[in-house]
Amino acid sequence: MRVTTPAGEKASPAPDVNQASCPSRSVLEHVTSRWGVLVLARLLEGTHRFSELRRAIGGVSEKMLAQTLQALERDGIVHRQAYPVIPPRVEYSLTPLGEQAAERVAGLARWSEQNLPRVLAAREEHDARQ
Numbered sequence: 001m002r003v004t005t006p007a008g009e010k011a012s013p014a015p016d017v018n019q020a021s022c023p024s025r026s027v028l029e030h031v032t033s034r035w036g037v038l039v040l041a042r043l044l045e046g047t048h049r050f051s052e053l054r055r056a057i058g059g060v061s062e063k064m065l066a067q068t069l070q071a072l073e074r075d076g077i078v079h080r081q082a083y084p085v086i087p088p089r090v091e092y093s094l095t096p097l098g099e100q101a102a103e104r105v106a107g108l109a110r111w112s113e114q115n116l117p118r119v120l121a122a123r124e125e126h127d128a129r130q
Contacts (some may be wrong), residue, residue, distance in 0.1 A: 027075055032102050033051070035060055035068040040102035041109050043078065047093040077101055 003006055015024040030036050038057045042048060048056070054065055069092060072078035077098035083089040112119075 008015040018038045030068075031077065032106060035064050035073065037109055039065070039068050039072065040077070041106040043094045043098070044102040044106050047091050049089065049091055053092065068093065073099070075124055086088065113116060 010084070015128055016022050017024045017028060031040065035057070038060070039053060042053060042056050050065065050069070052102070053069075054060060054062060057065070060068075073080050076095055078092050079095050079098075081091045083091075
């Protein structure tokens with residue numbers, strides 16, 4: 001499969017995340033980072049303000065949350081709505097593209113919660129053999 005381009009331009013190969021130079025790797029990194037997964041899962045529940053997200057996601061620093069939201073916004077996954085009021089009010093929500101990504105990573109997050117006892121047991125068994 002090749003990516004289509006306007007007439008006269010060379011077609012580029014289709015995105016392949018396994019290729020080192022593929023830009024899809026940065027999208028994958030943003031969506032599947034520790035904070036990316038948690039932000040997307042929380043936003044799947046609805047629109048949130050920055051401070052609400054920070055309180056809801058234990059351990060995330062203000063700086064990391066801001067960087068994560070900026071990267072996801074740039075990728076078209078998160079929508080940032082700033083209201084011209086004093087004090088400033090900013091809300092974050094998922095775009096339709098973001099909803100698709102969030103549904104997938106939220107499933108992975110739930111899987112990790114559900115299977116934590118099995119993972120911990122496997123770790124203990126592994127460590128005992130070492």
